[in-house]
Amino acid sequence: MNTSETNQDNSNDERTSVENLCMLYLFGELDSDAKSRFEHQLASDPELCEMLSEQSYLITSAAAATVKRALPAEVRRGKVLSTSGAWRSIAALSAIAACIALALQVVDYSARPADGLALNRTALSPEPDLDESVLIAKAWAASQHATDSTRDDSSVIDDVEPLDDLLDEQPSDLDATLDWIFVAISSGDEKRMEEGNDG
Amino acid sequence: MVEPSSPSPDPDDPVGDDLGGECSPSHQWRELFDELAGGLRAFLRNRLRQESDVDDCLQVVFVKMLESVDRVAPAARRAWVFRVAANEAAQMWRSEASRGRMLEKLEKHGDEPTDSDDPIDRVILTETTRKLEESLLTLPAAYREVVSLRIHENMTFQEIADHLGIPLGTALTRMRRALDRLRTEIDQNHL
Known part of the structure; x- marks a missing residue:
């Protein structure tokens, strides 16, 4: 060199x-x-x-x-990543909520008696084919009976029949279209007769 | 003229940016100006004959810094400031304008050419930027990566070297060669 x-x-x-x-x-x-x-x-x-x-x-x-190839500052500093992270969190929470709902449903299902009625009662299926007017009428009749009798409220409560029993006792030939007040009166009369018999 | 080394916050700032804490862009620019004031003054003394012209030029540079708060990548701001100072000094040298004329001109044409609202200027600027971009694209990816990491990710050369697993000198060389390529492009195309 x-x-x-x-x-x-x-x-x-x-x-x-x-x-x-x-x-x-x-x-x-x-x-x-x-x-x-x-x-x-x-x-x-x-x-x-x-x-x-x-x-x-x-x-x-x-x-x-x-500059055109540079990522926006908020992307570089992870804001977009954190946004997608937020979406992931929401998705995870939704999945957890769904799991909890499913678990509760399973618990509810297993706690019910294994009769045909209970089998029909799931969170996703509608209530069994109840006649609402009948139920209201029977409840009204029971309350009327309690009012008429001399027993205190606690005995009334003790005498209230379970809903399933009420359904089981529902007469098969009862016309579901009857006015609920007639059903109530007849149900009240039945109760009084039973009391009379007992007495 | 008073040196604008430590300007007070602008009470007329409509967005309260100047009062928005130490992380606001205008605050960052002010800190940068204070940091560079000595170097800028030394730089301008080499280009302007009178100290008053140096003061005027510093004033203009500071105003343009505040006008361009968000337009320049943080890593390129020092370079941008010196570029503006060089442009302003060149203009003052050519025109030998008085302080009054200089400030009057600033009021009428405050933006530097790259910030022009003139559509023709914008077309020229876009075309120039496109050519420079194409020129950079012909560089090896490793060189472009260093440019991007330094300018847009604001990593120091040492951080880049550590990140890429290369010596510091190699990181500097890649940056310098990328700038050399730009220089060649600018010289050849009279950009």
Whole structure:
């Protein structure tokens, strides 16, 4: 290697070193001492000024030329990820809620007696074919009977028949379209007769 | 002229950005200006003959910083500030404008050319940016990655080197070569 090549290599190395220094300064990566030295040199070195100016132009150009490919800041900092995380959380909570509902349903199902009526009572199936007017009438009749009798309220409560029993006692030939008041009266009369018999 | 090194918060700021705490963009710009004031002054003294022109130019640079709060990627802000300072110094040098004329011009044409509202300027800017972008795309992916990590992810060169498992010098070299490619493109196309 001859002298001129050596000088050129040294010159290139020096330029590279100065370019690196300018880059580090423009990116704010020089420590305070190096920064002070650089700025002091800047005041007295026109070539360094030119190089800094050129580097600043190239860096801003690079920033402009690559801005389209850059991800938005909120994506880079995980906001979108956290948003999708929120959706995942909602989905997980929904799944847990569904599991709990299913478990409760299973518990409810297993706690019921294994008769035909209970088998029909699931959360997803409608109530068995009850005649609402009949139920209301029987309840009304029971309350009338309690009012008429001399027994206290606790005995009335004790005498209240379970709903399933009421359903079982429902006459099969009862016309479901009857007015509920007639049913109530007849039911009340039955109760009174039973009391009379008991007495 | 008073040096705008520590401007007070603008009470007329409509969005309260200046009062919005230390993380607001305008606050970041002010901190940056304070940090760079010494370097900017040294830089401008090399380009302008009178100290008053240096002060004027600093004032203009500061105003443009505040006008461009959200337009420049944080990592490129120092470079942008020096670019604006260089442009302003060149304009002052060419026109040898007085302080009054300079400020008057700023009031009429406050934006630098890259922020022009002129549709023709915008077309030219878009075309220039497209060419530079194409030029960067011809670089090896490893070089472009360093550019992206440094400018848009705001990682230091040491962090980039650690992240990529390469020496610090290699990270610097890749960045420098990417900038060299841009320089060539700019020189060849007179951008």
